[in-house]
Amino acid sequence: MPNALFWFRNDLRLTDNPGLQAAIQSNTSLLPVYILDERLLQTDRWGFVRLGPYRLQFLLESLKDLKEDLQEKGSDLLFKVGIPEKEVPRLAQAYDCASVYASKEYTHEELKAEAAVEEQQPAHFYHSALLVNPEEVPFAIEQVPDVYTQFRKRVEKYCDVPQPLDPPARIPTVSFDATPLPDAETLGYKVPATDERGVLSFKGGALAAYDRLDHYLWDTDALATYKKTRNGLIGSDYSSKFSAWLANGSISPRAIYHEVEAYENEREKNKSTYWMKFELLWREYFKYVAMRYGKKIFLKGGIQDKPVRWKYREKMLRKWMTGTTGDDFVDANMRELLYTGYMSNRGRQNVASYLVHQLKQDWRIGAAWFESLLVDYDVTSNYGNWMYAGGVGNDPRDRVFNTKKQANNYDGDGAYRRLWLEGDHDPGAFLDRFLQPIPVG
Ligand SMILES: Cc1cc2nc3c(=O)[nH]c(=O)nc-3n(C[C@H](O)[C@H](O)[C@H](O)COP(=O)(O)OP(=O)(O)OC[C@H]3O[C@@H](n4cnc5c(N)ncnc54)[C@H](O)[C@@H]3O)c2cc1C
Structure with a gap:
């Protein structure tokens, strides 16, 4: 051979x-x-x-x-x-x-x-990277439904998620000289120190991914209340934080899916355990949307080819990026992203809506900023969600978030905004220090 x-x-x-x-x-x-x-x-x-x-x-x-x-x-x-x-x-x-x-x-x-x-x-x-391969879904790629619910219902009805494969016992290997991995500094990066206010100190690798899975399911039973807590903003367990490991494939979605089913069989099955599978299917959906629409997911008119005129105002963008717009809920979320590389789903929806609907800036700039910053950046989830926010994606309605109302609903006591806005931080200096272009070569 x-x-x-x-x-x-x-x-x-x-x-x-x-x-x-x-x-x-x-x-x-x-x-x-x-x-x-x-x-x-x-x-x-x-x-x-x-x-x-x-x-x-x-x-x-x-x-x-x-x-x-x-x-x-x-x-x-x-x-x-x-x-x-x-x-x-x-x-x-x-x-x-x-x-x-x-x-x-x-x-x-x-x-x-x-x-x-x-x-x-x-x-x-x-x-x-999929739960279900294209050969198994009950539609051709050109007919991937434009509405998530239709996609989800058909996949749930007609498809089984295969069991994850075992790791190989041994890997016979060609002889070569393995060079050590570089560190971030050698590659020209300055990596900010861990910010204690962050939701989690994300650590890369399969070992950490499985630890997190065990933590969220078996050690804390956080999964059993996920549907109630998932819109949270502070702390490690309001949501799973699986996204970072899923994004670079340290863990597969099938491994998570079947662990959730094992939890349902052995401990508890409820709306929350189902909701984790529901969210994994959202991730899946954006991969199928990308398969269907190709390059369009990166174009300003999105998959709708919508003729929108977007603005580009550098000063305004910098305020958004540094969390200094004056809208305290948006600012707190943008600073969390800047200082940690993570933001909750609730936050992402709000800051995206604000950029697009309040500031009228091109959604692709927001998507690119997220691409640079997010520890869990995943090309299809990011561009799929941003198109959605920009009104050029899979939701025909233009969904505008009222950030004041959202702050009242999800941060009624202001604890989240205080956490990120109080203190002596200078987000502009931080941005300039850590996000300068990296010298290559
Ligand atoms: C503007 C915008 C940009 C986003 N960019 C990314 C991105 O680059 N990478 C990314 O993984 N997610 C992205 N998301 C989706 C979502 O915000 C994150 O997946 C989620 O916040 C990650 O935290 P978690 O793992 O604790 O999620 P949980 O709530 O615990 O969800 C479990 C898993 O389901 C999947 N999931 C949940 N919500 C979504 C969603 N809306 N779309 C797709 N998959 C979802 C993720 O794989 C997630 O890890 C984006 C959302 C918005 C609104």
Whole structure:
């Protein structure tokens, strides 16, 4: 049998990794590779570093954990900074690998990279970020419903979520010199110290992902009250915080889904346990929307091709980014994002609505700012939700959030706003210090 290169992307795990399993079954030895895309260390069209310090730090921790897991299986990780679609075929040839195996992605840049690799090397791509694969859903991709409820009901009725795959016992590996992983500073980043006010000190890697799963389900039973607490703003357990690990694939959605079902069978099944599966299906839905609409999810008119005239006012944007707009609920949320890389779902909806409807700024700038800052940035969830907020996505209604009313409903005693607004912080200086463009090369 030949050798193959296994290209890790947003699937930084050994458990429930179908591409990895297939690669091991059909090849003598593997070359496990991760290429940190150097384009993500640069700025986007709005001047934001695409991979900001919080997610970079989380990614490096995830890779460290992956490398250790590989070493336990008799393998290792070849890490490089570069352009994946150039490095992957080059390494495949250099190490005599007949083909490339990897997980599939669903968005424009990632699909272009897949096509470029395929042009140079036989390549096999596997779905590993979905609950249910496209072959199993009861509609063609061109007919993915435009309304979430229709998608959800049909998937719930007609599809089973497969059990997660076990990790491989051993990974026979091509001989190579593994170089150590870099740290954030070596890559030119300044990573802010952990802010004690943050909801959680996110730590990357599969080990931490499973710890969090155990914590949220078995240790605290927080899952059993999730539907009541999910709109919270302070503390670690009002929601699961699974998003960061899901985003880079340290854990699979199927692993979470089946753990929720195990909890339902062994401990308690109620509206809250169902709601976690309901939210995982939202995540799934945006992946299917991306498959259906391709590049449109990044265009200003969104999937509706809506002719909206957006503004671009730099000063106004900076106020939004630094949490100094004067709307205290928006400001508190934007500062939480700035200082920690995380914001609650309630907060995200409010600040997005404010940017689009109050400030009339282009939703894509908000999406790009989130892309830079969020520890849990996921291309389809982010752009799907932002299109929604911008009124150009899967909701035909323009949903405007009244931020004053929302603050009263969800932060009636003002504790959340005090937490982030009181004190001597200077968000502008913080932004300039940590979010300067990263020098590359
Ligand atoms: C403008 C905007 C941008 C967003 N950007 C992202 C993003 O880049 N990455 C991201 O993972 N989520 C994004 N979300 C969705 C949601 O806010 C986060 O998934 C959630 O807050 C993460 O915290 P949690 O894991 O504790 O969520 P929980 O409430 O515990 O939900 C469990 C899981 O369900 C999924 N989920 C929940 N809500 C949504 C949703 N609205 N859309 C898609 N999936 C959902 C996530 O995978 C989440 O981890 C965005 C929402 C908005 C309004």
